[in-house]
Amino acid sequence: MKYKKSVFITIEGCEGCGKTTQSELLKKYLESKGLTVVLTREPGGSIVAEQVRNILLNPNFNVAPYCELMLYEASRAQHLEDIIKPNLKKGHIVICDRFTDSTLAYQGYARGIDKEIIKKLNNIATSGLKPDLTIYLDINPNKGIKKAKTVNKGKLTGGDRIERESLKFHNNVRKGFLELVKKYPNRIKKVKTSEVIEKTQKEIKKTQKEINKEIDKFFKKKKIYV
Numbered sequence: 580m581k582y583k584k585s586v587f588i589t590i591e592g593c594e595g596c597g598k599t600t601q602s603e604l605l606k607k608y609l610e611s612k613g614l615t616v617v618l619t620r621e622p623g624g625s626i627v628a629e630q631v632r633n634i635l636l637n638p639n640f641n642v643a644p645y646c647e648l649m650l651y652e653a654s655r656a657q658h659l660e661d662i663i664k665p666n667l668k669k670g671h672i673v674i675c676d677r678f679t680d681s682t683l684a685y686q687g688y689a690r691g692i693d694k695e696i697i698k699k700l701n702n703i704a705t706s707g708l709k710p711d712l713t714i715y716l717d718i719n720p721n722k723g724i725k726k727a728k729t730v731n732k733g734k735l736t737g738g739d740r741i742e743r744e745s746l747k748f749h750n751n752v753r754k755g756f757l758e759l760v761k762k763y764p765n766r767i768k769k770v771k772t773s774e775v776i777e778k779t780q781k782e783i784k785k786t787q788k789e790i791n792k793e794i795d796k797f798f799k800k801k802k803i804y805v
Contacts, residue, residue: 583668589678592716593753594742595723597772602676604787617666620676625661630653636640636739645688680759688755689748713767714790714798720749768793
């Protein structure tokens with residue numbers, strides 16, 4: 580299948596919502612249509628940005644809120660230059676596991692940092708680049724955290740630095756995402772994901788089907804499939 584232009588898709592959600600799994604499945608789905616797809620993530624995605632990710636998620640570090648925000652933005656700026664912009668310029672489809680909406684949800688709604696400051700920093704770090712489409716995977720934070728720690732068992736006992744935050748923190752993250760869904764309904768599409776800790780293949784495929792439906796609707800609306 581041919582396509583007319585590059586597309587920037589982001590996958591968002593709270594801890595344990597299945598972003599990584601669904602991002603990989605979406606990549607395969609789009610590749611099956613003959614599209615060239617690049618899958619990346621935040622924080623991280625490039626050599627320098629991944630080093631910043633190691634700092635941000637290390638549970639042994641006590642990172643101040645504004646330092647945390649600046650590190651996310653610094654990682655993003657490098658990631659944009661190394662991975663996202665070059666691939667969009669080539670006309671590829673770029674799927675990013677987390678992007679600027681996560682910063683607003685986590686550092687804005689949950690940490691309590693002024694959202695206008697975050698928006699300005701997001702704009703600086705991205706040079707104004709915004710996703711064409713965002714898929715938000717919605718899950719109850721209480722179930723999501725348990726699921727995230729189950730998936731990451733053996734990597735970091737008790738979860739990474741963000742996963743170890745209070746349930747109140749994670750509930751505020753979800754509230755933030757839901758507010759963003761209401762604010763940007765044309766860009767952000769909500770997909771309910773399973774709250775079962777051990778996801779079955781059937782449940783994964785059900786979520787995948789919903790995501791693919793939203794992707795197809797968007798691509799047809801924008802006349803990207805030709």
